Amino acid sequence: MSSQKTNVTLSDLEKRYRETNAESYSLFEEAISVLPGGDTRSVTYTQPFPTFIESASGCRMTTEDGDEVIDFLNNYTQAVHGHSPEPVVDAVVERFKKGNGLGSPTRDITELATRLVDRFPSVDSVRFANSGTEATMNATRAAIAYTERDHILKVKGGYHGTHDAVEVGITGDGREHPGIPSSVEERVTTVRYNDPDALKEVFEAHGSEFACFIVEPFLGAAGMIPATTEYLQTARDLTEEHDSLLVFDEVMSARVSVGGAQEKRGVIPDLTTFGKIIGGGLPVGAFGGREDVMNVYHPEEGNVGHSGTFNGNPATMAGGVVMLDLLDEDAIREINQHGDRIREEVQGIADDTDLPVTVTGEGSVFHIHFAEGPVTDFESAGSGLEATDDSGPNHSLAFYLGMRDRGIFMAPRGMGNISTPMTDEEIDSFVRAAEGALRDVEAIE
Structure with a gap:
């Protein structure tokens, strides 16, 4: 993957996000006038501004800008059966x-x-x-x-x-x-x-x-x-x-x-x-x-x-x-298998880059850390947990924006999880997007 690097900056990724999510930005500005910081839930805020969702069904959501995204956030693991089952x-x-x-x-x-x-x-x-x-x-x-x-x-x-x-x-x-x-x-x-x-x-x-x-x-x-x-x-x-x-x-x-x-x-x-x-x-x-x-x-x-x-x-x-x-034994087995696949394949892709990446998780949940492994506790997880960290190259935020640009919705800090409506098609999409997003992160100047 290193041979495919092209120079890019975090500002480039943010600019692309602003251009393709103009309606979300407009709604964010409107929200700021009545909500401190434009939201009522700390975890849903992200730089440069959060995506506003218009509707959702199954494992897919439609943003206020009309884009369809695959939801690998699932309201932070709540929507185990996707949306509106x-x-x-x-x-x-x-x-x-x-x-x-x-x-x-x-x-x-x-x-x-x-x-x-x-x-x-x-x-x-x-x-x-x-x-x-x-x-x-x-x-x-x-x-x-x-x-x-x-x-x-x-x-x-x-x-x-x-x-x-x-x-x-x-x-x-x-x-x-x-x-x-x-x-x-x-x-x-x-x-x-x-x-x-x-x-x-x-x-x-x-x-x-x-x-x-x-x-x-x-x-x-x-x-x-x-x-x-x-x-x-x-x-x-x-x-x-x-x-x-x-x-x-x-x-x-x-x-x-x-x-x-x-x-x-x-x-x-x-x-x-x-x-x-x-x-x-x-x-x-x-x-x-x-x-x-x-x-x-x-x-x-x-x-x-x-x-x-x-x-x-x-x-x-x-x-x-x-x-x-x-959420019976068969359903759990299937989403756990999808989670195993994401952890294994994304780690394999990351290992072929120059980035320090460790993928953690269990069953149907996963987290992509920009940290050298093993990651076994809060201390070893490192600063990659915060997508708003100003201490250096913001790999987590860049990865998040890269995934959003490729139609994948997940937590800005690198967390994701599987819902039961997902099939191999959605897992394939995630892995392809992760490869491209990691290429973006690796190329950041």
């Missing part, structure tokens, strides 16, 4: 027509709860919320109430939503931003990912203080980095030894097998949090686990409150039932 839409609409905001339980809640209890080994009982953030917040609250301890252990680079207790140690050592009270840092400890010895050291020093250790079976925001089974088993052994609780954040990793990463690895946590794929394309979160721990939320026997206007939203529950039923 007919059986899910039918279930949601039918339930909504029967009434939605009811202020009382419906059978839909029990049906989706039963699916989660049946699928995930750790879940004896479950409660529903409206986001992954709410799920991890209430799981950590359960751990604090059950253990009567205030301290939480989490991974450096681990992202568990936007509540205060987990917004520590994401991209730095302390709180993520000044909106988080500095006092939170006093009761949150972070530890290196995929380092069993570091885990042993921190538990030896502070294990009796930890209400829980919350961890993703693969680091999502830090680059789709799988945990080793040894690391997860060490976490299981240490939390049991110190009467702490192990919480798996499976908001993203639940898609890797019918029973999530916990079933695949054979490591069973005390609590598990869910979101994204379980809600029929509507806002959703859930947390579940051991019956004795979950009973802190029992309205008569427990001591922790948990309410919310849309907890157990009937339309969400009805759609979630169908989504999970469609």
Whole structure:
């Protein structure tokens, strides 16, 4: 590939993007007048401006500029069946027509709860919320109430939503931003990912203080980095030894097998949090686990409150039932095979360049890092995680723009994932686009 290099700059790629997405830029300018920065979700902003989407169906989206793109972002792994899957839409609409905001339980809640209890080994009982953030917040609250301890252990680079207790140690050592009270840092400890010895050291020093250790079976925001089974088993052994609780954040990793990463690895946590794929394309979160721990939320026997206007939203529950039923063993096997192929083929293409590229991921998710391997944790993932990094050649942003120019939509930081409507045709398109985009990156002056 090196012999095909032609001089190009990041400005050239941005100029091309501006020219072909003029309507998106116009809508972005309009949005800035009523939204800080022109958006209401930090992760969807990218330089030079985000693409505005007009409609979506299956694994394809149409931009406001009239371009059709293949969606390898899938709303950050949520749209596992692509956009507007007919059986899910039918279930949601039918339930909504029967009434939605009811202020009382419906059978839909029990049906989706039963699916989660049946699928995930750790879940004896479950409660529903409206986001992954709410799920991890209430799981950590359960751990604090059950253990009567205030301290939480989490991974450096681990992202568990936007509540205060987990917004520590994401991209730095302390709180993520000044909106988080500095006092939170006093009761949150972070530890290196995929380092069993570091885990042993921190538990030896502070294990009796930890209400829980919350961890993703693969680091999502830090680059789709799988945990080793040894690391997860060490976490299981240490939390049991110190009467702490192990919480798996499976908001993203639940898609890797019918029973999530916990079933695949054979490591069973005390609590598990869910979101994204379980809600029929509507806002959703859930947390579940051991019956004795979950009973802190029992309205008569427990001591922790948990309410919310849309907890157990009937339309969400009805759609979630169908989504999970469609995500059976065969569907998961197919999307995982597509993910394996992308990781293998893109890594092979990258190895034929002069670029430092490591492709990580598991099952149907992947991440293209502009970093020398192996990538095993937040530290080794390097600066390529941020597509807005100003410290040098912005390989991630250049790759993103190159992929967009070739009809592929993915995360600006290099993350992508597979949806069930995708076939070999879409995977072929991604691999071809990646080869061209890597050529763009390699040629940047």
